[in-house]
Amino acid sequence: MLILGAIAAIGVEVGSVEWKHVRPIIEQHCLSCHHDGGPAPFALHDPESVALRARFIKEVTASGLMPPWIASEYGLPLQDERGLSDHEIGILAAWADNAHPMGDDLKPAKRPPESPAKDDVVVTMPETWTVPAEGKENWGRRDRDKWTFVLPIGNDDAIHVRGIQHYSTAPQVVHAVTYLADPTDASQWKDSRDDMFGTYMTGDIRDRPSGELGGTGVGHRKLRLPEGFHWDVPRGSDLAMEVHYRPLGRPLRLQDRIAFEVTADQNSRPLRTLISMVRWIDVASGASSTVEDQFVLEEDVQLVGITPRAMGTCTALRLTASLPHGEEVILFDAPDWDPHWRQTFLLEDVYELPLGTVIRGTWRIVNTEGNLRNPFVPIERLSMARRTGAVSILLHVAAEDPEADQRLQGWHRELMRSRMR
Amino acid sequence: MAMSCDSGLRTRHVEVRDTGGALQKPLVGVDVPFVVIVFASPDCPIANAIAPEIERLHKMTVDAGAAFYLVHARSDVTADTAQKHARKFAISAPILLDTDQSLAKELNATVTPEIVVVKTDQPTVEIIYQGLINNLYASLGNRRDQASEHYAREAIASAIVGQTVDPAYRKPLGCFIERAEP
Numbered sequence: 037m038l039i040l041g042a043i044a045a046i047g048v049e050v051g052s053v054e055w056k057h058v059r060p061i062i063e064q065h066c067l068s069c070h071h072d073g074g075p076a077p078f079a080l081h082d083p084e085s086v087a088l089r090a091r092f093i094k095e096v097t098a099s100g101l102m103p104p105w106i107a108s109e110y111g112l113p114l115q116d117e118r119g120l121s122d123h124e125i126g127i128l129a130a131w132a133d134n135a136h137p138m139g140d141d142l143k144p145a146k147r148p149p150e151s152p153a154k155d156d157v158v159v160t161m162p163e164t165w166t167v168p169a170e171g172k173e174n175w176g177r178r179d180r181d182k183w184t185f186v187l188p189i190g191n192d193d194a195i196h197v198r199g200i201q202h203y204s205t206a207p208q209v210v211h212a213v214t215y216l217a218d219p220t221d222a223s224q225w226k227d228s229r230d231d232m233f234g235t236y237m238t239g240d241i242r243d244r245p246s247g248e249l250g251g252t253g254v255g256h257r258k259l260r261l262p263e264g265f266h267w268d269v270p271r272g273s274d275l276a277m278e279v280h281y282r283p284l285g286r287p288l289r290l291q292d293r294i295a296f297e298v299t300a301d302q303n304s305r306p307l308r309t310l311i312s313m314v315r316w317i318d319v320a321s322g323a324s325s326t327v328e329d330q331f332v333l334e335e336d337v338q339l340v341g342i343t344p345r346a347m348g349t350c351t352a353l354r355l356t357a358s359l360p361h362g363e364e365v366i367l368f369d370a371p372d373w374d375p376h377w378r379q380t381f382l383l384e385d386v387y388e389l390p391l392g393t394v395i396r397g398t399w400r401i402v403n404t405e406g407n408l409r410n411p412f413v414p415i416e417r418l419s420m421a422r423r424t425g426a427v428s429i430l431l432h433v434a435a436e437d438p439e440a441d442q443r444l445q446g447w448h449r450e451l452m453r454s455r456m457r
Numbered sequence: 458m459a460m461s462c463d464s465g466l467r468t469r470h471v472e473v474r475d476t477g478g479a480l481q482k483p484l485v486g487v488d489v490p491f492v493v494i495v496f497a498s499p500d501c502p503i504a505n506a507i508a509p510e511i512e513r514l515h516k517m518t519v520d521a522g523a524a525f526y527l528v529h530a531r532s533d534v535t536a537d538t539a540q541k542h543a544r545k546f547a548i549s550a551p552i553l554l555d556t557d558q559s560l561a562k563e564l565n566a567t568v569t570p571e572i573v574v575v576k577t578d579q580p581t582v583e584i585i586y587q588g589l590i591n592n593l594y595a596s597l598g599n600r601r602d603q604a605s606e607h608y609a610r611e612a613i614a615s616a617i618v619g620q621t622v623d624p625a626y627r628k629p630l631g632c633f634i635e636r637a638e639p
Contacts, residue, residue, distance in 0.1 A: 077502040088533070092633050101598040169509050169547075171602035181602050282600065285508035286546045374598075408595035413605045 053130040054139030055083045061124045062086060065103045067147040068118075069255035075207040076255075081144045087136040094132035097125050104254060104377040111355075111368040112339075113384035116256060153201045153258060155295035159187045159275055163233045164291040167209045170283050181282065184246075185234040186223045187275040187294065196266035196304055199297030200250060202257040206288040211254055212280045212378045214239055214247035214343070215294070219270040238422075239278030243452045245424035246278040247343040248309045250432070253379030261307070262386060265340055265434055266299050268306045282376065305434040307340055308444055312355060312397030313425025315455055319349070319403040319418045327427065330396040331451060335444045337389050337433035341382040342368045346427040348375055348409035349418055352400040355429045360392040368429065374409060380432070389433070399427040423456070469582050471563050473528070473553040476536040481553060483526050483560065486577025491585070491616045493518045493525045494573045495550075496566045499534060499542040501632035504570040506600065507590055508546035511570065514590070514609055515550040521617045524577075528553045530561035530569075530634045561634050568631035572609045574616050586612035588627035597630060 062070075062080050069076040080086050086093065096102040097120055105118040120128075131137070171181050189195075204210045216223075222241045227234060239246030249267050250259045261267070269275075275294060314327045344353055355368040368381065389395075403410065403418045412418070420426045435441040469484045486492045495511055497504040504511075511527065518525040527550045529539050539552045555561055564573050564587070574586040591604035612622045 077505070078500040084533075088531075088635055089632075091635060095633075096597065099597070283506065284502070285505040408599040411602055413592070413601060 050130045051134055053127055053134065054137050054141070055086075055131075056139055056141040056143075057127050058086065058131050059083075059143065059145045061120070061127060062145040063148060065118055065120055065124070067145060069103075071147050073207070074255075075204075075210070077208060081146070083138055083142055083144065086145070087138070090128075090132035090136040094129045097128050100372070104374070106370045106372065106374055106377045107381055108369040108371050110366045112365075112387055115382045115384055118255070150258075153295060154199065154297040155201065156298040157189070157191070157195060157296040158293055159189050159296075160293045161185055161187055161291045164289050165233050167206055167281050167288040167290050168283055169285055169287050182236075182238075182278060182280045183234045184223075184226070184237055184239040184276060184278045186218075186227045187277060189217070189269065189273050189275055191269060191271060191273060194271050195269045195296065196299050196301075196306070197249070197269055197296045198266050198299040198304070199258065199260040200252065201259075201295040201297070202252045203293040203295065204257070204290070205292060206281075206284075206290050207257075209281045209284050209288055210279060210290070210292070211282055211376050212251060213253075214251035214278045214345075215249035216241060216244060216246050216276045217249055217267070217269040217273040218244075218276050219273045223274050223276040239276045240422070240424045241276065243423045243456075245309065245311060245345070245428060245430055246276065247345060247380070247430050249275075250341065250380040251343050251378065253377060256379050259380055259382065260297065261340060261382070264301065264304055265307055266301075266304045269296070280376070306441065307432045307434055308441070308448065310337075310395070310431040310433055310448055311425060311428050311452070312395055312431065313428035313455075314397075314399065315423070315425055316421040317401060317418065317426045319401050321415045321417050322404050324400070324402045324404065326398060326400050328396065328398050329425075330394055333389055333391055333393045333395060334447045335440055336391050336436055337444065339367065339383060339387040339389050339431055339433050341380050341432040343380045343430040343432065344368065344370060344373070344378055344428075345425070345430065346373060346375060346399055348411050349401050349403050349407065350375075350399050350427055351402045351407055351409070353427070353429065354398045355431070356396045356398070357389055358394040358396070360390055367431075395431070397427075397429045401427075471560050473555050473560050476540050476552045476554065478536070481526075481551075483524070483528075483553060484563070484575060484577070484582050486524055486575070489522060489524045490576070490578045490619075491523045492575045492577050493523065493613060494528055494560070494564065494575065495526070495590075496528050496530055496561060496569045496571045496573075496634065498529060498531060498569040498632055498634075499538055501569045503594055503597075503631040505546060507570050507593060508548055510590060510593075510604070510607075510609070512546075512548050512550070514572070514613060515548070517610065517613055521613070523613075523616070525550050526553050527551070528555050528560060530555040530558045530566065532556045558634070558636065566634060568629045568633055570631050571629040572612070574609075574612050574622070576616065584625070585616055586622040586625055588629045590629075594630050
């Protein structure tokens with residue numbers, strides 16, 4: 037009924053759905069990944085290619101698997117939303133069910149034009165790394181199929197980064213990538229502990245989380261902050277890049293480039309990272325648990341973006357704010373969390389969080405076999421700790437002015453220290 | 458147990474061309490105790506992710522003196538495409554191009570990857586295992602880092618010693634084999 041009604045709503049009979057009705061959906065929601073040379077395993081330009089997979093497309097769109105978009109509509113509006121409406125899902129289903137009639141209009145689907153990237157500073161992996169053909173266990177069995185690389189930026193002066201674009205030599209295997217600018221030698225030290233290029237360890241540097249500089253995801257390889265905001269990359273930094281990958285069944289060469297768009301705007305304000313997190317979680321085999329964290333903001337800030345971080349044992353997460361005047365706001369909600377589709381989510385509009393706001397993170401941990409994303413088979417006790425949170429949500433925020441920015445950083449350092457105790 | 462791969466009489470003489478153009482009868486095992494058929498697709502990420510395992514299964518089968526075929530059941534997959542795909546994914550098994558899907562229909566294969574282990578040392582064709590290769594994928598979109606259950610390996614091991622497989626059918630998971638005719 038849903039499908040019939042939805043299609044009637046756009047004036048098309050179920051039996052009359054043709055390629056011309058399907059094409060705009062493919063263009064808007066699929067081609068950012070499913071283009072030639074893109075991260076998806078096949079392109080969906082030609083009507084024949086789409087028709088060949090019509091039943092598969094129907095199934096993966098009806099189940100919500102595609103296009104991948106883990107944020108629900110209950111949170112704040114986000115940039116570049118990719119979810120399908122019910123009527124779009126209905127059109128794809130009707131087309132598949134009716135043996136995908138083509139009609140007369142056979143124009144191929146075209147990828148919408150993207151705004152050209154401004155690659156002011158480009159850093160490249162200094163060596164190649166081979167993505168293995170198959171997954172393997174990594175250290176600690178906690179985070180698998182990931183590798184952290186250190187890319188020297190070599191910047192003589194601090195740079196203010198407004199945009200980040202990730203160019204991959206193996207886009208089909210690279211999933212979530214998080215970045216951190218490290219002006220110390222800590223990330224180099226981590227990398228130098230063995231002879232391998234890169235390290236199996238995380239991209240965190242002490243209590244600074246990988247993702248401070250944002251994160252890109254599949255089909256979302258470009259981040260561009262709103263005008264007037266930037267990420268700080270201090271002089272002489274390295275870029276620590278934590279790459280989560282999905283082996284493709286054959287080894288692939290990885291030597292990615294990261295391009296920064298630099299802003300010259302003198303009034304641009306730096307983004308700082310606040311972390312809502314649970315440092316240690318302990319869930320028995322076969323058990324479930326909801327873990328929470330909350331803190332009170334001691335400064336007025338503007339929220340620009342959100343980077344959630346949790347593993348596959350987490351099935352849902354949510355970030356809320358209790359505003360000083362009593363209003364409850366869901367800032368971000370992922371009711372069906374899948375770590376492979378994570379990224380930094382930039383808000384459609386900057387959101388004001390006044391001093392006194394209570395920020396609350398909630399994570400649902402399901403350590404059972406029924407959780408199909410649980411990486412541990414057979415199920416075992418889940419006990420893990422991380423300085424930056426076994427589960428966490430990063431809030432990318434800006435203070436009102438330089439003095440408030442100083443206070444914000446000092447307060448957050450103290451908050452992190454207090455969590456260590 | 459409801460099985461889509463009901464054992465019994467089948468059209469043993471289904472003919473499919475290999476990448477060299479020669480007609481093969483994969484369900485007629487000449488001097489081999491069993492035949493292993495794996496349905497794949499050059500651009501199915503689920504089948505491709507399992508490519509190293511497919512090659513391991515191929516070696517295991519051949520070492521046991523049995524026959525193994527990788528089958529593309531799509532009209533648009535040419536010999537050249539199939540060979541390039543095999544080279545790319547280091548699969549050395551013989552490849553069949555089931556362009557009219559006669560073999561897929563005969564075996565009721567529905568997705569890629571899907572394995573069929575066929576006993577051929579008797580007058581009738583008997584499917585002793587069909588379906589899932591391993592549990593790398595928990596469901597569509599939910600892939601584990603590694604497989605922990607290896608159903609196809611166990612089925613081939615059983616075929617080698619002449620034992621039955623229980624269950625003989627595990628619903629496969631992957632990309633649909635789109636039927637040539639609706």
